[in-house]
Amino acid sequence: MIKTNKNIIILDVRNETEYNLGHLYNAILIPLSDLESRINELPASQSSIILVYCAAGSRSGPACQILGAHGFTKIYNVTGGINAWMQADYPIATGYHRVLVDFPDHGKKTIDIQPLLLYQEVCLTCSQEDPIDNTATNVQTTIIDEHDNYSKLLINYEVAGETFEYTVEKTLLWRNNKSTADLNRTIEFTLTEITEGDVYARFYTLNDDVQCEASNLTIATALALSDLDSYNASFTLMSYEPADKTEIVSLEEVTFNSPMTL
Numbered sequence: 001m002i003k004t005n006k007n008i009i010i011l012d013v014r015n016e017t018e019y020n021l022g023h024l025y026n027a028i029l030i031p032l033s034d035l036e037s038r039i040n041e042l043p044a045s046q047s048s049i050i051l052v053y054c055a056a057g058s059r060s061g062p063a064c065q066i067l068g069a070h071g072f073t074k075i076y077n078v079t080g081g082i083n084a085w086m087q088a089d090y091p092i093a094t095g096y097h098r099v100l101v102d103f104p105d106h107g108k109k110t111i112d113i114q115p116l117l118l119y120q121e122v123c124l125t126c127s128q129e130d131p132i133d134n135t136a137t138n139v140q141t142t143i144i145d146e147h148d149n150y151s152k153l154l155i156n157y158e159v160a161g162e163t164f165e166y167t168v169e170k171t172l173l174w175r176n177n178k179s180t181a182d183l184n185r186t187i188e189f190t191l192t193e194i195t196e197g198d199v200y201a202r203f204y205t206l207n208d209d210v211q212c213e214a215s216n217l218t219i220a221t222a223l224a225l226s227d228l229d230s231y232n233a234s235f236t237l238m239s240y241e242p243a244d245k246t247e248i249v250s251l252e253e254v255t256f257n258s259p260m261t262l
Contacts, residue, residue: 001049001051001076002051005049007048007049008048008049008050008051009028009042009043009044009048009049009050009051010024010025010026010027010028010050010051010053011027011028011030011042011050011051011052011053011063012024012027012028012029012030012053012054012082013030013031013032013035013052013053013054013059013060013063014029014031014032014054014055014059014082015031016029016031018055018117020096020249021094021096021115021116021117022082022086022092022093022094022096022115022116022117023082023092023093023094024053024082024085024092024093025091025092025093027053027093028041028042028043030042032054032059032062032063035063035066035067036066039066039067039070044072046070046071046072046073047073047074048072048074049074049076050067050072050074050075050076051076051078052064052067052075052076052077052078053077053078053081053082053085054081054082055081055082055083056080056081056083056084057077057078057079057080057081057084060077060078060081061077064077082117086115086117086118092115092117094115094116094117095238095248095249095250095251096115096116096117096250096251096252097113097114097115097116097251097252097253098113098114098115098116098118098119098252098253098255099111099112099113099252099253099254099255100112100114100255100257101254101255101256101257102257103256103257103258116251116253136157136158136159137157137158137159138156138157138158139155139156139157140155140156140157141153141154141155142154142155142156144167149171149172149173149175150169150170150171150172151169151170152167152168152169152170153167153168153169153170154166154167155167155168164196165196166194166195166196166197167194167195167196168192168193168194169192169193169194169195170190170191170192170193171190171191172188172189172190173189173190173191174187174188174189175187175188175189182212182213183210183211183212184210184211184212185208185209185210185211186207186208186209187206187207187208187209188205188206188207189204189205189206189207190204190205190207191203191204192204192205201224202225203222203223203224203225203231204222204223204225204231204262205220205221205222205223206220206221207219207220208220213243214242214243215240215241215242215243216239216240216241217238217239217240217241218237218238218239219236219237219238219239220236220237220238221234221235221236221237222234222235222236223262225262226259227259229261229262230259230260230261230262231259231260231262232255232256232258232259232260233253233254233255233256234253234254235251235252235253235254236251236252236254237249237250237251238250238251
């Protein structure tokens with residue numbers, strides 16, 4: 001239907017976070033909770049063909065009922081949602097990827113790239129019921145130590161009425177700044193150590209920030225350390241902000257089947 005009808009309307013009724021992780025090409029995002037009040041935003045007449053989808057089908061059904069109540073007559077519910085769509089190997093638009101790198105004992109390394117959306121756990125917001133609010137509240141930051149290129153912070157926060165705390169130590173290992181009349185560029189290499197109870201994590205971050213009149217570009221890569229000399233995963237977040245235009249965000253999670261030497 002999409003290939004044969006150029007005027008078809010594709011409606012995504014998930015939330016914005018899910019949409020950003022991946023969506024059908026040319027899909028319009030109007031979350032189910034907003035559809036009733038924003039239905040006039042659809043660039044369609046009541047006789048237009050509309051394909052409606054969500055994650056697995058639980059929200060697209062009620063969305064079709066809302067469209068029908070407003071006089072739309074050619075409504076199609078994508079059974080199984082975007083999950084079934086991806087399982088059928090149809091393409092999606094996404095800037096979020098999971099990359100698996102395999103170094104076999106003998107032979108050429110293989111790289112498998114898949115949408116990160118395939119690996120997301122079941123989202124509570126996909127339910128019609130209100131999800132449990134696990135958002136951290138009452139966040140308080142206390143500076144324990146700070147000098148030169150080192151800082152140590154104590155973070156206290158609450159989740160569902162329970163109090164938690166952890167410490168964050170940051171050591172700036174290297175920094176370079178370049179400024180001209182046209183742009184300002186700063187690159188920083190940082191070691192971050194996080195301790196929460198018996199849990200300890202450390203990772204390196206390389207942050208490259210370029211600012212100019214036309215746009216801002218930030219590329220940040222974190223290396224998750226498996227020990228003092230190696231890592232087996234990296235995370236790269238890229239944010240591009242053209243002046244007066246929507247920010248473009250991309251995320252790549254790369255996992256290696258064996259430790260990589262730093």
